[in-house]
């Protein structure tokens with residue numbers, strides 16, 4: 042008999058697996074390598090946007106959406122290169138997931154309707170007040186504690202093996218002490234490999250020159266542990282970049298662009314359609330002189346973005362520059378005024394309906410009005426989106442495509458729904474894969490355990 046039914050390695054999105062499994066009557070345990078996980082993992086660093094397609098929050102807001110529409114958006118954004126099985130599973134679970142977060146865990150979720158994220162044809166991102174991952178993760182762990190689910194820290198999963206019907210997980214503390222926990226099901230929720238420069242250079246070389254702005258604990262452990270089970274990997278070159286990280290390390294946010302702002306290089310010139318997506322924009326910024334870029338917006342956009350904790354932190358860090366005219370803003374940013382003026386002219390023409398030479402057609406219909414703002418940004422890598430192959434129930438697949446008994450993967454540890462490279466990433470893909478696959482894994486583990494017990 043195993044020590045616990047379900048062991049979760051990784052207390053980011055993985056905590057959802059423990060919460061759901063416990064609701065289904067399973068005994069659970071959670072370990073994390075980092076005792077500061079509440080503020081150090083990617084879930085805590087996120088903007089807390091969780092897609093839910095066809096949710097009751099959408100219906101109440103008059104948004105007509107469905108899992109099929111979401112899956113179609115994923116296919117379009119990834120040019121058909123996203124794993125179809127995982128896309129189907131996650132688009133189907135997305136609305137039940139956000140409703141479960143609201144109803145069972147009593148999270149105060151709200152639908153984001155004040156701007157559109159690139160690639161989503163519907164308003165479908167749900168979030169918590171403050172729109173920050175620390176708030177989301179704090180709420181999840183508060184419920185977990187209330188329900189008696191504590192996280193064992195610091196305990197790093199270093200390896201695992203089968204022994205009969207159970208999985209033996211080997212954990213290690215920083216002093217090298219090792220312990221074994223046996224479980225019926227092990228969920229690998231240890232995120233991807235963004236913090237491992239060698240793996241990044243090998244699998245996602247185009248973004249190797251960017252600043253890494255994700256959890257230091259994302260060291261590719263799931264890949265290494267999966268290998269000992271002969272697990273297959275999928276879409277291993279997929280990643281989320283970001284083109285809006287300020288020099289103070291805070292996120293300016295793409296709402297600046299989607300509300301009508303634009304991005305220039307050190308020459309004051311625009312260089313691409315900003316609305317194609319923030320993920321692929323990081324690699325584009327890497328092609329500009331000195332890898333430098335500047336987001337330009339106005340007071341209206343500034344005020345709208347104050348809804349984001351990240352933007353408020355950016356403002357507080359003192360990196361925003363303001364000008365009462367384009368020339369004044371150019372001077373404060375160290376940009377050539379005539380070129381910046383020309384970029385403003387392009388933006389004004391775009392608002393009148395002209396698709397510009399970069400293909401941007403979405404500007405909103407409100408002109409930028411002084412005072413203007415600008416902030417320097419640098420290209421960043423946030424997290425990887427490829428990982429262990431999983432089926433529709435989050436079970437890890439081996440090289441022959443068969444599920445590995447008792448082994449699940451969720452979040453950055455597993456293949457996501459972002460296709461290949463950077464341009465398939467849709468806002469919310471990261472958290473949906475993290476929370477959604479964790480939820481699905483718990484349900485499948487519960488069902489299998491129930492069947493096994495019934496058969497005894």
Ligand SMILES: Cc1cc2nc3c(=O)[nH]c(=O)nc-3n(C[C@H](O)[C@H](O)[C@H](O)COP(=O)(O)OP(=O)(O)OC[C@H]3O[C@@H](n4cnc5c(N)ncnc54)[C@H](O)[C@@H]3O)c2cc1C
Nearest residue numbers: 051053054074082083084087088090198452453469471472
């Ligand atoms: C700045 C930023 C903003 C983002 N915004 C969004 C957003 O709005 N919406 C969205 O969908 N996605 C967003 N993402 C992506 C999203 O944060 C991630 O895709 C998601 O949080 C991954 O969840 P996870 O559970 O896989 O990993 P994590 O949340 O990083 O959790 C993994 C945990 O595993 C632990 N761990 C690692 N190795 C081991 C081991 N061997 N043993 C035990 N524990 C281990 C780590 O300490 C960590 O706590 C953002 C990312 C960043 C960096």
